[in-house]
Amino acid sequence: MDMLTTLASSTLLGQSAPTDDMRAAFLADVTIGLAYPQKAVPPRWFYDHQGSELFEEITRLPEYYPTRTEIGILKAHGADIAALIGPGRAVIEFGAGSAVKTPLLLDRIAPAAYVPVDISGDFLRESCEVLSERYDTFPVIPVVADFTDPVELPLAVAQEAKLGFFPGSTIGNLTPSEAVELLRAMRETLGDGAKLLIGMDLIKDRAVLEAAYDDAMGITAQFNLNLAERINRELGGTIPVEALRHRARWNALDARVEMHLEATRDIAFEVGGVRFFMSAGETIHTENSHKYDSASAATLLRAGGWEQQTEYTDADEQFLVVLAQAA
Numbered sequence: 319m320d321m322l323t324t325l326a327s328s329t330l331l332g333q334s335a336p337t338d339d340m341r342a343a344f345l346a347d348v349t350i351g352l353a354y355p356q357k358a359v360p361p362r363w364f365y366d367h368q369g370s371e372l373f374e375e376i377t378r379l380p381e382y383y384p385t386r387t388e389i390g391i392l393k394a395h396g397a398d399i400a401a402l403i404g405p406g407r408a409v410i411e412f413g414a415g416s417a418v419k420t421p422l423l424l425d426r427i428a429p430a431a432y433v434p435v436d437i438s439g440d441f442l443r444e445s446c447e448v449l450s451e452r453y454d455t456f457p458v459i460p461v462v463a464d465f466t467d468p469v470e471l472p473l474a475v476a477q478e479a480k481l482g483f484f485p486g487s488t489i490g491n492l493t494p495s496e497a498v499e500l501l502r503a504m505r506e507t508l509g510d511g512a513k514l515l516i517g518m519d520l521i522k523d524r525a526v527l528e529a530a531y532d533d534a535m536g537i538t539a540q541f542n543l544n545l546a547e548r549i550n551r552e553l554g555g556t557i558p559v560e561a562l563r564h565r566a567r568w569n570a571l572d573a574r575v576e577m578h579l580e581a582t583r584d585i586a587f588e589v590g591g592v593r594f595f596m597s598a599g600e601t602i603h604t605e606n607s608h609k610y611d612s613a614s615a616a617t618l619l620r621a622g623g624w625e626q627q628t629e630y631t632d633a634d635e636q637f638l639v640v641l642a643q644a645a
Contacts, residue, residue, distance in 0.1 A: 340437070343464070345553050345590050352594045352602070359545060361491050361577075361605040362437055362464065366548050370415055370441040372541040377418070379537060381529040384487055385418075387637040388517050392422040392485075395630045395639070400426035402627060402641055403513060408433060408475035410508060411483040412465045417445045419485050423515070424453065430478045435461045435469055466499075468506040480508040487519035487637070490574070490608040494618065497608075501622020505644055514624055518638045520631070521609040524568045531566035531575050531607065539564035542577055545604055555589040565601065573614075577605040615640060 344363055351358040364373070377385035392399070405428040411420060414434030424432060432449065436442040439462040446460045459472045482504050489497050504514065531538055542564045549555040565578040578601035586595050596602075610618070615638055616626045624642035631638050 340464075341552065348549055348553060348555075349590050349592050352589065352592075356603055357594075357596070357601065358603040359549075362466070363548065364541065364545055364605070365415075365436075365438045365441070366544075366552075367438060367440045369541060369544050369548065370438045372537060372544060373415070374418075375537050376533070376541060379533045379535065381533045383526070383530060383636055384517070384519055387632050387634075388485055388487075388639060389419055389422065391630050391632055391637060391639045392419060394632075396422060396426050398628075399423075399515065399630070399639075399641060403427050403481055403515070406430050406479065407481040407513070408471075408478035409481050409483055410435065410469075410471065410475075411485075412504065413437075413484065413486070413488050414442060414445065414460075415486075417449060420449065420483070421452070423483060424449075427481075429456055429481075431457045431459060431475045433459050433461055433471060433475055435463055435465045437462070437464050465507070466496075466503060468503050471507065480512045482508050482512060482514040482516075484514065485517040485639075487517045487607070489516060489618075490519055490610070491606060492608070493606065494608070497618055498621045501619065501624060505623035508644065510644060512644045513627070514619075514640075514642045514644075516619075516640050516642065518610050518615045518640060519607065520636055520638055521573055521611055522636060524570075527568050527575050527609070528566055531577060532564065536564075538566070538577075542579060542604055546579060546602075549589055553589050556587040557589070558585050558587060561585050562602075572606075572608070573610070574606045574608040576603060577607075578603055610638065612638065620645070 347360050376382050407429055408431040409429045411434045414436045417434055442460050446458050450458045463469050546557045546559045546562055550557055561582050562579045563582055565580045567576055569576050580601045581596040581598055583598050619626055619642050623645050625645045627641045627643050629638055629640045
């Protein structure tokens, strides 16, 4: 899947979001992706306001271990992480969402500023209002942007030493080559002397992995199906959402969980004036979630321009938090 479509503009809180650019990029990703033999839509388009809310609900599900495990790691090792980072850095959080893990970091390191970057502007602004009320000793400056390319940061933090924060194993949504490009983009955004604190999910039992992406309550299914509903809402699509069902499966060869939307019958629909067909059983590939071990995590970071400084995991070795520095 093409995760690297450029959105040229970004906005700060109080300015209008680049809706025309985003809609054009969304339409291009969808119409190009649905034309592939294996239909696909990049997972960044999950995160409209409704999708972001559904994902936050997913993070609280009993099957979805990554969020609570990463929070446990940040709590248990927060003092050590803070000592290695040092005070006074501008924290740039990529894909901030609700920023639920962010206080675990900000409370420890006395940052110069906090700059959350996310593609979902409305959801980002809501979470930043809460953080702005909590913190009055440094500025909170949200940026609405697609961070898969270098991001133009606010002038207020241009001269500050920077810490990138990328929790949640979002890096796993990308193929290895895309992940390397993203890490290089982050390296360019953050500059020389930067550090990066990143979450990465570890390889584990197949049943645990598949349950995390196909929960008993069906919230992940709603999250996946919302992508089709968003295409209909925002792009004037005619996808018969009731004829699609959520599928999650472990791909051992590529060490990833895949999410798909599977047609339960033959269907035809239009998006952007282009007509598409799906046979019963055919799928739209909507997300990968790659899993790592310690060695593959370090190799990926090195290829992206980062040298691993230290790593932390939980007692069950389900999740990995890595602190790296710009190479």
